[in-house]
Structure formats: structure tokens, C-alpha cells
Amino acid sequence: MPNDLIRDLDALPLLDKATTAVLRESIGDEKYAELFATLPAEVSRLCDALSSYCTLSPIDRDGIRAAAHALKGVAANYGVVRLEAVARALGGPTSTEGEMRDLVAYLKNQLALLETAALDAPDDAGRVA
């Protein structure tokens, strides 16, 4: 994967402070933590689907696009901007097969951070990584 894309993704916070603040205010801290805790399982499920599409030869671009779209929706709703950016890149029309596989690998690495974030119930700063 091009270094500049990685650099761009890494430069993003995992969570967007403004979005998480709005959610906290809307549903309360306790409910927010409870709902946020459901994210890792959903992202993991989508990650597995993306991995399986990437193992095909040629890769299943339609499957990847659909899973990336679902990931984009979940990530956007909870302000997980880094994963939203990964999803956008995956759903983009210009990615090569190699880039897509690299993006899925990158996504897998982000799962651990998301799980930590869920355990810590992201603080007001919105930055857990």
C-alpha cells in the first residue's frame, strides 16, 4: 500500500471528538458505552467478509464494495473516522487488488484499537489511540 495512504490513515484520530460528544449528549454516557461495545463484533464480522472476498481470484469487488459500504455506515455513525476512511478507500473505484488486500490487513490491525476503545469507553477527548 502506498506509504502516503497509510500516513493519511494513521494521521486521523480513531474517533471524532465532535461526533462522540453529540452521541453522548443524545443518549447518555452509559448507553453510549453500551452501544459502542457492540462495534468491535460488527467490524470484525465485516472484516472477515472483506478478507474472504479478498482471497478470491480475482477478488470479489462487488462483495468488497457492499461490505465497505456497511462499514462506512457503522463507522460514520459512531464517529470512528479512521475506519470510515478505510471503508471509503475500499469502496473507491480506483483501488488495485493489492491495495485492497493491504487495506483489509490494515483494518484488521485497527480492530485491537477499537476493542481497547470499547473497553475504555472513549473519553471526552475522543482519542484513544
Add this chain to the structure above:
Amino acid sequence: MKVVVVDDALPNAMLAERLLSQIDFVEVSVFTHPQEALDWCAAETPDLVILDYLMPDIDGREFLQRFTALEKNRHVPIIVVTADEHQRTLHEMLEAGATDFIRKPVDPVELIARSRNLLRLREYQKELNQTVDRLHVMATTDALTGVANRRHFLERATVEAARSRRFSEPLSIAMLDADHFKGINDAYGHAAGDRVLADLADACRDALRSHDIVGRIGGEEFGICMPQTPLDKAELVCNRLRETIEKHSVRIDAVSIQYTVSIGVAAYRPDQYDAQGVISRADAALYQAKESGRNRVVVAG
């Protein structure tokens, strides 16, 4: 008010559920499988649907088609939620029957406000429908007896005559009148007379099939329209009704009122006369029944 959330991504569905639960008097049902939501919506009628557009197996477009194919769901508002940024997709959603749409990330205030607005409109719509239903009943029903009023009976009889002509099926119409009804009113009062008329309507309904039509033509005169019934069968039905009425009585406090009816019955003959014509012939037969002693059925020749 019932709100249904359909989203295959559990975190999104739960978030929507939590936000919508903040609206007063709202009960939210969450589905992550569109088919389960459709099954639920076939049995129940939601007041608002929040629908994720891109889902596996059944996508938003197919969901909208199947949901709105049910007549009872046709006017239920649907908000589509999507991460798709193409204007074309939004046009497609609205064409497919979506009432409104919200883009992801969902703005909590926007989701609640749009939902509340649509639920308010839905409430007005339901009130309006109930009022229309009530007005329809009032416009077509005789208030005292609950049977069709004169105008509605004549309309239904005209429709049945047209059907009879189109399918070459028999149709008979009877006109019925309570005998010496003025005497009942004079002897027991108008309230008792009203009870007798209500009793007469009940007796007609009990004696007839569900698709036969009973109407109060005016005063103590009733009409009976019997689709798919030849004249000889109609005569039998009318005689059975006449005997039933003759044998029973209306009890009002300590008083028991017995009464009889006269009936004229005629068959519809499309080559000779229209619906009004057969009613006139049945009326003439009723007049003969009265003239020849009452408490009898006379068939128009």
C-alpha cells in the same frame, strides 16, 4: 405509535432504537433481518419505518416494494437511512416509495425531529381516516336500525343489477312493510315503534346471507336485495322471514308486542327493466299483499 427500525448492522439499529425511544408514546421494534421486519409488518401496522437502504439479501428497494405492496402499509411513512452519497440513489429511494431520507452519519437531532414530524402527520392521517370512516357510515346507514339507508340501498341494488346482467346471474328484490305499524305507534308510543323497527331489521339480518343487502326505504318499509337468487328461492326466504317475525315478539318492559309483515318480491329481468323497475314491481306486489289481507308474501308475475 409503533416505529420499526430495519438495519442489518446491529450497532446502527440499536443507536436508532435508543434515539427514537426518546420520542413520547413511541414503541420501537428493531430488526436486523429485513425478512423478519416484513413478516412483522404483515401482521402489525407500523406508524413509521426507519430503513437502512443497502442490506444483503433484501435491499432497501425490494423492501420498499414488498412493504408498500400491502394496502394497509401504503401510507406508512418511511425514512431511508443511507451512507450512499450519490444523488441518483436518493432519487431511486424516493421513486421506490420512501417518504424521506437521512444520510449517515445520522445526526441524532435530525433523526428525532424528522421522525417526530412524520409521526405527527401519521396521527393526523389516522384521525382523518377514522373521521372519513365515521362519515361514510353516517352517510350510508340508517341510524335507527343500522341497515343501509334508502340512498345506499338503491346504489347497492343498482350495482348488483349491473353484476347480474354482466354475469347472467339471477337477482331478486323484495319490499317489506310492517303491518299496522301506525297502530303500534299509537298504542305503545313512538319509542316502542322504533324498537319494533330495530327488531325487524335484526330479524332480516339474521334470516339473510351476509352478501344480501337490507335497507330501510322509509318509515316502516324495508328493501331486501338478494344477489344470485332466483325468484322461487327468494319467495322461500321471504316466507321464512315472515313466519319468523310472526312467531316472535318484542318485549318492552312488561309489554310484549307482536307484529307481522307483508312482502312483495320480484325478479330482475335486464331485458325488460332496470333496478328501479324491479323495485317498483316488488312494491306493487307488496301493495297486493297488503290489499289481500297482510302477513303474506306476494310474488310479482
